[in-house]
Amino acid sequence: MTTDRRAQSAIVGAATFGIGEAPGFTSMDLAARAAIAALGEAGIGLAEVDGLFIGQPSDFLSGLTFAEYLGIQPKLTNNNRTGGSAFLTHMNVAALALAAGEIDVALIAYGSNQRTGTGGLVSAAAPNIYEKPYGLRLPVGGYALAASRHMHEFGTTKDHLYAVVRSARDWAMLNPEAFLRKPVTREDYDSARMVSDPLSVLDCCLVTDGAAAIVMVRKDWVENRKAAYLLGLGEATDHYQIAQMPDLTTSAAKFSGQRAFAQAGLTPADVDVVELYDAFSINTIMFLEDLGFCKKGEGGDFVASGVTGPGGSLPVNTNGGGLACVHPGMYGLFTVVEAFRQLTGTAGERQVSGVDIAVAHGNGGFLSSQVTAILGSNATR
């Protein structure tokens, strides 16, 4: 199906830990618990890990901290930071290093105690002299500005944003791990506290604790393990600060998606489930457009038609996403864990039937970094 070198690798373990509230744990404790669980699921010993990838909330040398904490001496450590998409960039490096024979077992992890440990969203964003005077609240303000432009150019409405919030919540209600499992109504949405117009608190991702981890190996290591095969992975970035974004209504996901689909030899029509980084409700609309699941400007109507929710033809964010399941500061790795669960038939009540191709899409900064991974079931091996 694909000849890209990255497609020689597979995920053979994926785990979460501490979703919601995990009082008493440090962020690194949480990452380590998820990592040990993912290795356990893969049946691979900690000592076999020779490629280590992490990016912790406020530890800029967390690759070193994590290796020390685990007591291993990896051949390769990487804590590339692109915001919440970082862990998919780690997958890119891991896949290439695996294909090159540089490493045999890659462990990618993230953990944050931001809800119980700090009481607020931990953001690495620091304004410069060209932004500081104006008091944009970050990160929400960046996404609010993009939403205002999307509404202006395409007639996207609060009805459309509500459809995103509703779809995510409907999925979360099927996920015992999800933090927000009560139904959301239009009345709830309309009365929600505004944060940065047009976005209210219900358009914003959660602030929770949580950790995730995955284990990647070359295909020849998979043997009889449950596996999700990497078929393509594309990265793209076109700005950092929101005012520098070339077009506020089209993200670099357009290019990361094109690269990933080209590597995989697939098109959006081949995809069975989509797990994307919904830091804010507008993200789901923009990324579905940019990745090619609908035309630019039609994302709002696409979601409002009901196709992304339970029972829909293109299930999106089947765990409830950052809006309703978990958002410990950086969410990207959770898209990969949920894709793995859907591809391996381990998603419980929310399992979508016949999933062979899944997209996991990470976003970082203020729509700044976009990374698209296309993963396949055993049938695609």
Next chain:
Amino acid sequence: MTIIEDILPDQEYLAFLAQGKFMLQQSRSSGRPFFYPRVAEPGTGKTDLEWIEAAGGGAVYATTLVRVRPPNSDYCVVIIELDEGPRMLSRVEGVNPAELFIGMRVQAKIVPFEDQHCVVFVQDAGENPGKVS
């Protein structure tokens, strides 16, 4: 126009603001103004940079109303698209947030910020006959 050999972008930008001048940069060979100030033209790396004074005209490109707890007042933050092309974060002063719209014509104004200065915008009354964008 001044050709800058050893440009110190932030310092020089702020020094111009203190003199009442809102300056952009451009490469002399490319001729494309850019903002924010840098040591090389974005995309090309060209270093034949000069400062040019912005005409100050522009239009609102995107808006958000930042909600704050009373007794503080909610306030707007906008992205302005300058007539020269570059976009910048700013605010529009003297306009009720409900009256602010994308496409509104605005004019730059330099105001004090902390111990420095920054560029804000005011509605360009002469160029806003109606709510058209």
